[in-house]
Amino acid sequence: MADYKLKLKALLHDPVDKMLNLKNHEEIAEKIFHFLFTETPHISEAKLADSIASALSRIIVAPKLEKKENEDVQKNFQEQSSVNLEEAYFIDIFSEKIHDIEVPQNHKDVEDLFKKLESLSFTNQDEKAKIIFLFLWRFLPDIFPWINKHPADSRAPNHSIYDHLVQASAVVSSIENNKIPAFLLFTISPVQEFISKARKTSDLWAGSYMLSYLIYKCIEVVMEKLGPDNVIFPNLLGQPLVDRWLYEKFKNTSIANLNDHNFQKWLQEWQKFESKRNEQLEGKLTIANFPNRFLAIIPYDNSLAKEVENKFKNNLEELAGKVSEKLIETLKNSGNSYSEQDLQNINQNFKDQIKSHLLNYFQCYWVVLPWVSKIKINYPPNDALEDYKELISDQNELYRTVQTIVNHPYYKPANVGSAYSLLLELTEKLLGARKSIRNVLGENYYESRGEKCHLCGEFEVLDFDWEKLIKDNTGLLKKGEKLCGVCMTKRLFPEIIKDKLGLQTAIKFPSTSEMASIGEKRTLKTKDKQDFEKIFNTFKSNLKNNYQFELPETISVPALKNDPLYKIDGQYLMEETYRPEYFEREYGIKLKEDDFKEIIEFLKEKNISPSKYYAILQMDGDNMGKWLKGEFNPKIKDTIHKKVVDALISYSEEKDKKELEELLCYKHPTSPSIHQAFSRKLSQFALEKVRKIVEYHHYGKLIYAGGDDILAFLPIEEVLDCAYDLQEEFKKILSPKASMSAGILIVHHKYPLYLALNEVRNAEKMAKLTFGKDAFCIRIISHSGEIRDSGGKWALISFLNDLICKFKNKHIPSGFPNEFAEVYEKEGIEDTEILRTELKRIYLRKQVKDKEYINEILKNFDSYEFDLKYFVNLLLISRFIARESKV
Ligand SMILES: [Zn+2]
Structure with a gap:
């Protein structure tokens, strides 16, 4: 485990309100640290981490002045390029907007927080360091909102002091004990292929949540080992699953007594969650929003990556166990008598089958790239430049930019932090190469000859008494449906995750028929709804009493939570549902025409006839790869304080000046600050905006929102406006230069879901290819099978x-x-x-x-x-x- 006291030293090497008293900032930092521990924070490792972290995110150059002759000039330049509190401002690197710098009312605010922390008692010093570090990492931006517009360096005010501090703490854990820092890039697959194999809307959610949860569990290994600050992408700050992890760490320590309004509010939310009284948090927690990959800064060593890989496999194994337990439960309840021994054997047999399917299906890939080839003082950037030259190119702007920076006398000795963007691109390239070599499959499952899974068609169906399962688990399987281990896991995943996360309510999804009926439900008179509810309940009790059959429970979209018809699926508002053939095919019960009479009459009389069509919306950000690589970054001169730019130009001469002007016009290479700011904006969009827009402004149901990736179900009345609003919000949060494209599918509610998902994906592709990005494509498939496409710019x-x-x-x-x-x-x-x-x-x-x-x-x-x-x-x-x- 990481040395948390060291992390804390790196985190607190600068005061969080550094700009308030720039001159004495080192002393102030020391004083702050002494509230917690007696030693000094400025030890060599923390200093080195600071200098690497500075190089990671900051480009500041100076004119090339010969030392002795120009001491005065040097001094003048320093003076002319220094930026004090009054002159300081903050640049949003994505919108390129200049904001006022933000500071606390006075330094006492900061001291007060540390005094409160000082007063807490911990029995163990390591525990104290860890808890306080985690607390500061998570809550500094909440408690001191100004921190996000408080520059780490007023000369290059394009990233906040917070970003700089957490980078220093991440770096320090990667160089601790003379280790070499490295990138770990980890990914799991398949993604689309797995998610789109869905018969029901809940399969779709389960598929995406399962992947999101699995990658989170992998990230958790890094958090446990090194700390959450070491994960660069995706953003973990404010992630519900990460908050849940933190809550578990905090709840039984003295930090829970900390008297801070923001923190206590957060704590109470989680306490309410723990006692199953927090629906809102449950809603947030159950949105799939982890992407299928993550990037972390780790000490160079493959053991951590292997540990993550093992964790991934263990999680799949554990899932197999849970699925098998659930299946055994239904067998036990089926009324047949099995001996304990029988059940144990069956359980083992299920578990083995499911496990083998899961482990064969899911793969993980990772690369670990050391930042330098061997340990040298100050970690020079030369290896990174050489590797990049050899594997990618020395002829592009990025290479030239980094080369100019590291060769500049201001940076002597330069360190590897300056080569962050080159290393990142190298890491991506290596992962690409790694993925092109497929993992060897454990068993030749493709050649098995038994009956194939009805959902994926890939694996053999589980060896199981399917008839019994259908009878006892209403709604779990369709009549005659048989599944493989992977698809069975997906089907049972909502139940499993409910137990795992300790949720109060079962996870349910509105059906496609329900989505089609939202417009009708919105416009029906309350009185009619209430009358229908009564009639329908009579119908339901008839099924129960005379056919021993219970209709599966269903729900509508969140916006109709208080509607009388919330729990009556839209298909029961459709006349054609009430046919004996339908009930026999769907549930295997034989009803008579007479059973439907009253309902049909009511529907006719009230003219109730919902649309048969609903919409699927799939959206994602345009050019996200380019954004990540920094191709939209501003020019270096636009990320530096104007006063500094002026001084640089006026103090440099001739060749030097030319080189400098060239550099200032290059794009700012990607840094961890930019990377993190980017991922934070994406998660802010996904966590705070997307769900609200889809579910509360437009009566939809969100399936996943992983950064820029969105999949949602919507009523046809709302889908266009919803898509429009989402891309507007995306631009607002990220940058006016950013855009999204959308595929919109309007399809009959009985159209097979997995085909519909393929179609919406194709529509999304068309939005990008045919309509040239920053565009939508709408595809309608009529019941007769006719397909029509249209689209254009927003x-x-x-x-x-x-x-x-x-x-x-x-x-x-x-x-x-x-x-x-x-x-x-x-x-x-x-x-x-x-x-x-x-x-x-x-x-x-x-x-x-x-x-x-x-x-x-x-x-x-x-x-x-x-x-x-x-x-x-x-x-x-x-x-x-x-x-x-x-x-
Ligand atoms: Zn399957």
Whole structure:
């Protein structure tokens, strides 16, 4: 385990409010540290960590001045380029906006916190260091919100003091005991392939949450060994699973008594969670938001990576055990008599089968890249530059930038921190190479000859009495459905994770039929809903009393939590559900027409008829790889205080000046601060915004939100606006230069889910390829199987919404899109001018309330920059949505 006292020294080597008293900051740091421990924080390792951390995130250069002759000039330059509190500002590296620097009211605020920490009593000094470190890592930004706009260095105010301090603490754990710092990049697979194999919406959630949870468990190994600060990507600060881990560490120590408002509020939330009274936290905790990879700074050694790999496998094994236990439970309850011995044998047999499926299916890959080849004083950057030159290139801007920096006399001796961006790219490249060599499969399972799994079609189905399982576990399996170990784990995962996380409510998902009915539910009168509820309950008790059958429990979307129909699945508002064949096929019970009579009459009388279509929305950020590599980073001169830039230029001469000006115009290489800020913004978007927008602003249900990756179910009435709002928010949080693309699928509620998921993925690809990113693509698959695509840039959404409204209100003729499509498709007219004339002619030939609107349509026709078939489809699709939507 990491030496936490050392981590704490690195973390506190600068005062968190450094800018308040720049001159005496070292003494102040020491005083602060003495509240906790008696020794000095500025020991050699902490100092080295500070200098590496500084090089990691900061580019400051000085003119090349000969030492002796120019002592005065040197001094003048120092003076002219120093930035005091009054002149200081803070640059947001993504939006490139300049903000005021933020500071506490006075230094006492900071001292007070450390005095409170001093007063806590710990029995063990190591424990004390660890708990206080974890506390500061997690709560400094909450307790001192100004810390995020308090620069670590006023000359390069592009990252906060907090970022600098936690980088120093991460580095110190990687060089402790003369170790070499290294990157660990770890990833698991398959991802899309696994997630998309879903028959039910809950399979889909279970697949994505399972991956997210598994990678979290891998990250946990690094947190336990080195501390959460050593994980660079994804952002862990404020992650619900990480907070839960912290709560477990804090709850029985004296830190729980710390008198701080922010901390106590947090603590109480988790106490409420522990006693199963915190629905909100449960909601947050059950969003899949870990990506399938992580990057950490570790001491160079493969043992930690191997430990993570083992943990990954153990977790799969443990899951196999849980799944097997659940299956045994149902056998026990099935009424058949099994001896204890029988059950034990069966259990072992299940466990082995499931385990072998899981371990064969899931793979993990990792690389560990040392930052230097062998231990040398100050960790020079030369190895990194050489490797990069050999494996990638010495002809690109990044290489030249880093080379210029490390060769600059200001940086003598330069350290490896300056080469962070090169090392990062090398690590990515190595992982790519590693992944191209597939892991050897343990058993030749592809050749097995038994019945294949009904869901994935890949593994053999488990050797199991499937009939019994279906009878006893209503809703778990469809009639006749048989699964393999991987898919069975996915199916049971919601139950398993409920136990594991100690959740109060079972994890349930609205069905696709429910998603289709949201519009109807929103617009039905409360009285009708209440009446329906009564009739439906009678129907349910009839099933129970006369057929010994209980309908599976279902729920609606979160926004309808208080609706009388919240627990009645939308398909029961659809007349065609009430057929004996349906119930026999779905649940294996034989009902009579008479059983349905009352309900059908009610639905008819009240004219209840929900749409049969719902929407799936899949979105992700454009060019995320480029963002991560720093291709959108600002120029170096825009990350340095203007006063410093001016001084640099005025004090350098000739060749020196030219070189300097060149450097200032290069892009800022990626640093851990930029990397962390990026991942923090992504997680802020995913954790705080996406769910709210999808579930509360637009009546949807979020499946996953891992950074920029989003998958959600929505009613057709809301999907366009929801997609639009999400990309707006993304831009707002990340940068005006950032954008997202969306695939939107509108599909019949009975369309096979795994096919629908493929289709929405294709639509998302089209948004990027056909419509050129920063765009949406909408695909409609009608019940008859006809597929239509359309799309464009985001601004087009408002025209689409307009059309939908006009169609709905019959202000424009409903027949014209079809007639126009016929002209376009059947008559094969491709001449734009003729088409334009036709469009106008067809529109105006009809009885039209809004004649003028043709001009708006023509305007959009003229400016439509893609293949006109998509414009034709746009008209058809908006008419379709207008017909199906209820709101
Ligand atoms: Zn399967």
